[in-house]
Every structure is written in C-alpha cells, then in structure tokens.
Amino acid sequence: MNQQELSKRLATVGEFVPNGARLADIGSDHAYLPVALVLAKKIDFSIAGEVVIGPFTSAVKQVKKNNLSQNITVRLASGLDAIEQDDDITAITIAGMGGTLIRDILAQGQSKNKLSGKERLILQPNVGEKTLRSWLMAESYEIIAERILEENQKIYEIIVAEKSPNTMTYTNEQLMFGPFLSKEKNPTFKKKWQRELNQRNHVLQQLSLAETVPSGKIEQLETERKLIEEMLA
Template sequence: MQLKERLKVIYDMIPPCNILSDIGTDHALLPAYALINGKCKKAIASDVKKGPLKSAENTVRQFNLEEKMDLRLGDGLEPISEEEADTIVIAGMGGQLISEILQKSINKAKKANSIIIQPMTRQKVLRVYLWQHGFEILDEALAKEEDKLYQVLKVRYTGMVRKDWKPVNEIVGEKLAEKKDPLLPEWIEREIKKQEKIVAGIKAAKNPDAQLLKSVQNLLKDLKDLLDTL
C-alpha cells in the first residue's frame, strides 16, 4: 500500500498513538496505512457523507482491519467522544472549515495529544484562529503533489494565546523557516507572485488605497527578505 505525497507527509507527522481519528476520511487510506505500519493501535474514520464511508468500507475489508478500525458517520468531531482519540487528523478541507470544526467541539480538541491539520485554502485564517484560541503549532511541513503545494501542521492545545505576530508569519510558518523545509523557497516564490499581482491591482485602481498598498508592499519585502535567508 502506497500513499500519495500529501497523505504521506501527513502520516509522517502522526506520532505513535493508541487511537487515531481521521476526520473527513479519504477512503480511510491514511488510518489504514497507520494501522498496517503499527503507528496506531486502533483508528476511527469518520465523514459527514455516506459516499466516502462506503469507500472506506472497501479499504477496511481489503486490508482485514475490521477489528481495528471503526467507521462513523457524522460532522466534524461529533462522531468521537472526549479523550477517545489521542491523535486527530483533519485534512483536505478549507482553513475556515477546520477552524469551525475545532471551535464547535473545542473541548474534544483540547483533550487530544496532537492534531494534524492540512488546510486546502485559507491557511492564514486557520493560523490566526490557532494563535488566538490557545493552540501551539508544534511542527510544520510542506507537501507537493501534482504541482500543488500543501501545508501540514501539528498542533496541540496549551491555552497560551498569542497576541503578536507579523503578517508574513500568517503565510510562512515559523517552523517551516526554522527547519528550512526544502519546498519553502518554492512556496515563498509563489506567494511573492500573488502579492505582486495584488500590488499591481491596487496601483491600477482609480483611487488606490495607500494604507493597503503600504501593508502589502511591507509583506512583499518580508517575503523577499525571508527567501534570501534560505
């Protein structure tokens, strides 16, 4: 059994655990791989839709995991009870939705030893939510699959609320910069292009917003400075 690069990076960030809960499961491939390789003792694969769970049933049967994996229908963290899973994975969703899932079941999220998060969009929204609600970012990595780049974060609730950060930290995680992730230069280069387009758009407007222009230009400078250190 092989995982594609995105799921492999998520898998690599999962610590050894008793029960792994995969929220919004993708054919249950990730929890199946974790069980087969002994990273967790039991797993729960859940989804809000019946279709993915049907696919998950096939995976469970294919690898004879009926005694080790539970399949559950439900929204977000609702299918699991407090302290049932010591490691939770929430991957393949937008950053806004992930934030809402955590907030809706905040007590369950607080009890997990680690939560592995992989947002598809709105990473900045997710980071700010984590900082403002007492979640510490323990580790980060980038994954590249079919020319797309993905951020993967390992977080844990500590109750320590972060109040200060630079806008560049919302785009480029500090852990990524510290460890000089091999994909980070490409990630930053893509972000620089996005911000350059925004600058051009502001300048082309009839009444350019001077304050917005300055903030984006400052962000652009910080991104370029960070790229120079890699």
C-alpha cells in the same frame, strides 16, 4: 493498501501520528490514512469521520476489504461530531481542506467538548495557513512541528500542534510563514513564497490600472509583499 501506497502528502501526515495513538481522521475520504497506519502496525484504533455519503461508503468498503472493521470505525458525521467520549482519542488528523474550514471544525468541536486537550492535532490546510495558526495561538496550542512539501505541482504545509498550559505568542511573521518553516527556509518554502510574491506583484499591477483603487487592499498587499521580500532575502 499500505503506508508506501499513500500519497506523499498523506504519508507525511501519517509520520506525525504517534505510535499507538487512538486516531480520529476527520474528512477521511476513503479511509486511506487509518487503513495504512493500522496495516503498518503504527496504530490499532481509529475513527474515520466523513460528512459526505459517497466518501463514507468508500471508506466503509476500504475498511472491510482490508479486514479492519475491528480496528477502524467509519462514522457519517460532521467534523468532530464523529468523535465520542469513549473513543479516548489521542491524535486528530484533518487534511486536504482550507485552513478556515479546519479552524471552524476545531472551533465547533471545542464548543461541543469534543476536544479534551490531550490530542495531538496534525493539520494539513490547502490554503489559509495563517488563519489556522492564529486560531491555534488564540486557543493556547503550541506548534511543535511543521513540514512543507510539493506533490503534483502543488505545495502543502503540515502543522502539528499540542495544547499548552502556557499562553502562546507568535509574531505576525511566524503566523504567516510558520515558526519552523520560516527558520528552515528549504527550497520548497522559497518556491512557494516566490509564487506568492509574484501573485501579489501581479495583483498590485492590476490595481494600479483600476479607475477606483481600494486603498485598504493595496496597503495590505504592500505590507505582505514587503514581508515576503524580507523573508526571501
């Protein structure tokens, strides 16, 4: 197991983990990411948190197989409950979940004082990116980097954030499209939002045929369609 064997998605998440970070990988699955990062000598300490017993057992096996029990501690816990104060965590990765779930994990962890504010957050939501960015803004996290990539016909966004002493303000467009991604507008970004535009057009067409039309829903979709068209123009 090495960094080259990671999926493109996880390898990209790993790129944003600082050298020498003390990592908490939440929802670690098979602990592929911490194992790869330790073997690559990028980090030498990680917590692998997993809430489901099957993946937890797989993670324990993966760590033992690579003789990394001194470097990686696997914990069966919900969300940031996997983190203990003595871990002195400086980076948190949460990948492969919905943005709403990632937001809830962070919010619950914050309410239990599991976030010190010195951690870099490296987040890869499968959907619901705007929801996640809105929470980061409300909690004074600055988005310092973003990446969009395609793997196996799926498009993923990675959001990297750090706590800021300042109040963060992002526009509705930045929350929806990403402050960095909307500037870069690379081909993958355009492909994603063309898909999103097509989907909204399809839903609007279906709603136009409905006997009772939810006006609020149509208004929201029309607004989003206009924003996407402007972004792609």
